[in-house]
Amino acid sequence: MTGPTELPSLPDARFAGLLAEAKALQPSTVALRRELHRHPELGLTLPETQAAILKALDGLPLEITLGKSTTSVTAVLRGKTPGPAILLRGDMDALPMPEDTGAEYASAVDGVMHACGHDTHVAMLASAAKLLSGHVDELAGSVVFMFQPGEEGFHGARHMIHEGVLDAAGERVEQVFGLHIFANLRSGLIATRRGPIMASAxxxxxxxxxxxxxxxxxxxxxxxxxxxxxxxxxxxxxxxxxxxxxxxxxxxxxxxxxxxxxxxxxxxxxxxxxxxxxxxxxxxxxxxxxxxxxxxxxxxxxxxxxxxxxPGYPPTVNDDDMADHVLRLAGEVLGAENAEEMAAPIMGAEDFSYVLQRVPGAFAFLGACPPGTDPAEAAANHSNRVHYDEEAFANGVALYAAFALDGLRPGWSE
Known part of the structure; x- marks a missing residue:
């Protein structure tokens, strides 16, 4: 099989179209994010979050499976022609901490806050599902959307793996991709690296x-x-x-x-x-x-x-080729100024590591520093005052979609 990094990239015009489509979805992306932010939930049982995801996905041509041991959501989008499967992941859970942002959509749950941006991940992944549903004829294979609870110390990815998320399309997914929003990076910037990107914990x-x-x-x-x-x-x-x-x-x-x-x-x-x-x-x-x-x-x-x-999460280790591939895609989809190789890993931990242990793929950060704020001075992820620039969401949606479209275009498996 010829890997996707050896094939020519999609035309620039098609990538530009993806970003425009993602921007058109911005109102619904922001609305879902704010709804989730107001109603954060902890751990592996997130019934309100699951219900909001199902509502957002309603009417799309997806095969949906709900978790048994958790309130996970797995959705499969099948392309026009058969082919391999690619997985896109977004985590769902919040943190047990107060919110002091003063945002109009601040948490309505005392002592619980989406301080790590998982609400943004869910919203971007749901919009990517909407965007890709309009491109079914261009997919030679399947996209698996992994909406995962329990990332904050509850090993939610492992639960979903045990319940078959990697085989949800009927065969083992061949590539995986995950995004994490980051308040201390310039808004819209995609940053990743080869090899270890996050630590064990x-x-x-x-x-x-x-x-x-x-x-x-x-x-x-x-x-x-x-x-x-x-x-x-x-x-x-x-x-x-x-x-x-x-x-x-x-x-x-x-x-x-x-x-x-x-x-x-x-x-x-x-x-x-x-x-x-x-x-x-x-x-x-x-x-x-x-x-x-x-x-x-x-x-x-x-x-x-x-x-x-x-024992906690293992190190999050990117496949070298997949990390390079994500940076190339980000440069073409979002502009070269929005793709940057990280000089060093981050010593935080992430349970997408369990997925990357099993399937080649990449994990990347999406900058969302608020406008007018120095990224070095912005309230960080896990802060009670963290803010994310919502304008960055379209970049995340477009990159999710580009990763799937590029990997599942006709000719990928020839």
Whole structure:
């Protein structure tokens, strides 16, 4: 089979037409985004979000399947002629945090906010489904639209994979593409890179147990606090001396808990934090070294140590050819000024990584910094004050559509 990157690109005029079509859909894209933003939901069960998606897709020539273990939506658009399948993904869930944006469409749910832009992903993917439904005659194959709950720590992509999203068209999808909006990039800019683009995310906790006693008589106790403090520093040294700088890791202690009052040496102390790596090799190394460091220090201080590491998402790794392909498409669809190769990965994590472990594809960022704001100064993703420039949405819709049309044009599999 000849891969799509070896075929000539679509004519520029057709790409220009896609952006114009995406802009024509802007009112419905924004309306859906704002509806979802007002009614955010958490985790794997998002009934209102699912209902809004189904309403947005109503009347389109799609084969729709609802999730069993989650409120996911899988929609398949079949082209005029048979061919391979391509998957486009948008995540659906919000974050458990307050909103302080002052937007007219701000969250109506106390303590819940779409602070990572998943509402925008759903709206852009729904509009891409509308746009592509008007191009069925130009598709030699199928498009799978993956509306996924539970990205924020709930492994929603894995749930959908187990329920068959990658085979929803009747055969395994051959290419996948996902977008993530980003407040700290110039609005409309598409940024991606070859290889690792986001990190793995594992959580660790360490319980240090000594012997409690009076604060004035530490010699009669076994104090776990200095042992825990020594571990914090030693873990940083471990990273700088055991991990290859060309394949980096981040180990951050983000929680320290010990004691109840000033004159009591506690029996236990706890530290906890996060591990971020860009490869499974370094991930395995850190997960091996961290307990060894903590246990050794504990022994030196006469304390017992219990280390627990909770596996999170794996690294998000782009296929090299697919990343190059996305940048070329972005340049042709949106203009060369709106396609940029990232110099370095982001150490955040993303469960689209599970999809990219199984199918060649790419993940990219869509800039949406508000007008008149320096991207470096804009409120970031996961901020209670984050704003996204809605004008950027058309670029996302157009790129979703271009990825599918280019990959499924006649001749792709010849």
């Amino acid at each position: 594992d959580a660790f906790s360490v319980t240090v147990t000594g012997k409690g006693g009076h604060g004035s008589m530490p010699h009669n106790a076994i104090d776990p606090v200095p042992a825990a403090a020594a571990m914090v520093g030693a873990l940083q040294t471990m990273v700088t001396r055991r991990v290859d700088v060309a394949d980096p890791a981040v180990v951050s202690v983000t929680k320290i808990l010990a004691g109840t009052t000033t004159n009591v040496i506690p029996e236990t102390a706890e530290i906890a934090g996060t591990i971020r790596t860009l490869s499974e090799k370094t991930r395995a190394l850190v997960r091996q070294e961290l307990p060894a460091v903590c246990e050794s220090i504990g022994a030196a201080y006469g304390c017992r140590v219990l280390v627990d590491i909770e």
